[in-house]
Amino acid sequence: MTFVDPSAGRHQVPLRELESWGLAWDSYDPAVHGELPIPAFYPAARVANWWGCTLSLDDLLDLAQVHGIPVAWVPDRALLRTLAAAGDHDDKVAVLVAAESKIRVLCSDRLDECTNEWVSGEVEAGRKALAAWSDGHHEAAACLALAGLEQILYRITWAKPRSHAELRRIGAEKPNGYLPARQHALAPLATLYAKYYPENGDPMPDNLSRHAVLHHLPLDHLSPGNCIIAVMLFVSIIRQYHEHAEEIRQDMIAQAAD
Template structure:
């Protein structure tokens, strides 16, 4: 096909228009259609790293919800394309991650916040230790630390209160929602890998290990065969994806506060929607 941007020339869009445009943008495959600049409105409905992957929202959500593979913010478009085209088995998906480890590690380092200012938690610093361990070849250690760091991030990003009363059930329910085509669907895809992460697993009942990366298996039994290189990469991607989403929301809150104080964003020539 020949790619044509349906939003070209527009300076404003309505939600239904944006949803329709996004469905058309999903069809753009850079490996077939060549390089094209990202539309101005693209990141209002999709994550910038999806641009040119040729993956639909349904396919992206299935990777996240069905296989627990984070697709928001981190994996490059060509890796997403490979994940979609790979076989349906979970091991086939993990093989794609393992064969693209260096690309994913580079993407994680690019998206992880490196400025500690404005953070009230140690998440960015913890991410730095995770990526340093990965750089040094300690993928297993990096994956375990990333999974531990990601848990608190999940509750913050999902906006679920940490309490003794069914908090994991509430977290799974929030993460399991289907993305709405009209109301910022890309934000729900950020949460989708959380649901399979909390699959039921009771080692005292001799349950078989879950196929997807399992928080319960790692923290309650620590089976090393479950912590494959692919699952360790998944854990790190999840941590970075959630951290980057949290950073984005902090930025949006700052911009909103600046507007409320009487600022005019049009005067800030450096502002553009984040990728």
Template sequence: MGEVEGPDESEDAGFAGLVDLSGFYAAVFKPFQDYVRNQNAWIGEMLAESAVVRMRPVLPRVVVDSHLIRMDAMTENLRRQIADLTGFNDMVRQALGPLAATYRTTQWHRVFASLGDITKGFYPENLRDVTPGLDDLETLLVDEGIPLMWVPGPPTVRALLEAPDAATRRRIIGRRWKGVVNDCETVLEEVHHPAVEDARSFALDVVHALRAGHTSAAQALAANLLDSILQRLDKTVRVQLTQNDFKAKGIKFKLDDHKFKVACTFAPVWYAHAKYFPQKGDPIPKTFGRHPSAHGVSRTQYSRINAVYALMLVTSVIKFFDTEPPGRR
């Protein structure tokens, strides 16, 4: 995202003077650029010639024959190009030899290990093996309101990413609800910050209510708990993260406007705050929402799957406050 924190400048000095790659660039990338440039020119010429041959019925015989002769020559040229490419591959392999030897040194192991640690730091534990891209995150978090931060577990995350559409993803949550509830309990048990100790306790009550079959009570508690947790945010920030005007103005939550963990944690929270005005005749939504949970109590809004969504939301937000101390948000 636009504000992702990078390594301290003091760490950059550790990279200086490790390896001089200028020779590697001169041996590999410069010749490769020349090679690609020559191939592009040759392919363009071949395509032009093939177009002439396809127009054979409408061109004079002498023109067509001359181009056919040239096509024969180009076929031979293609054979030579393939041979050249084989030689080029050998050259690349030889040039990569010193770099591979350098990579095997201890200092390069440290460099790449550090880069790996930085990448892992962006993702919570449940996403580190699947590392979804920005398009995936926007679809699931913003467009569908599915929490992904810390919960659910990796197998469910992978199934969600591989699913073809929103309806399938919702069915996956519905079928795996027991496993998702277990995932939430596991994460909540790891929460230790005193500031969210009470919230953690109430979230575990949601877990127990769901397991006991009290889905309506679970959803009501989770929805109100979410609202209570959000009160700890500065009012301006809270409004920014929950002001869902998509229905009226088509304005989406922008992941790029926030740091990575903030964006991914609160995008589904934003989704759950879609405007709902029963006095205006708004239909009660079937997907979980904070407002219809409070003002549209019905069999349409209250369901086991919506209670699971609500539990996932409060678990993500509680874990966020457990891991992100004040001043880093």
């Protein structure tokens, strides 16, 4: 069975065709079609780690928006497939814990790609979180990741500082069909910023909760799985921030050339 890249031979990206191109790209299965390079226009509508994962945008959104598990930039396509096939939330978190060493390497690789000087401080913080994780200090890594994450979110979403409800709303938005990558990167915010007021009798969230960690610090919530998700999300958003910074840089270069 042959896979046909709809963008092959094209030299421009027509926005109106990106959605259909994306659906065709999503059908690529390396087990069926063999290993193929990522099409040149694929990053315009997708994220590199989705290539060959065989999951639909809805499958990816379910992992991110319902379970709070990052899907943009990390993990790799094999782990994405395994996560989607796992049963309930606990089963999916167990997949992450079993792949802890692999995920840590993937996170380090993604930080290596963040060469824009505008994100250098965040990259350093990401490396320190990975170092703490590597040394066995999962809780410290998660707390650093969540603290560092928030300042980036206000830069790339334009939400007002301390507008946690706004970040939750942004995470819950439905992505468009032709440029879904950014929304999928932000989708874990839907559960990360879910309301949690223990003084009102709210139960401890199953998903990683920013409010639980930074305001109440229940150590049982900082399980190995939730700590892995925290660092993954930090790295995912740093990598997305790098893309954002590079787009601004290219716009500035284009304007200077006019």
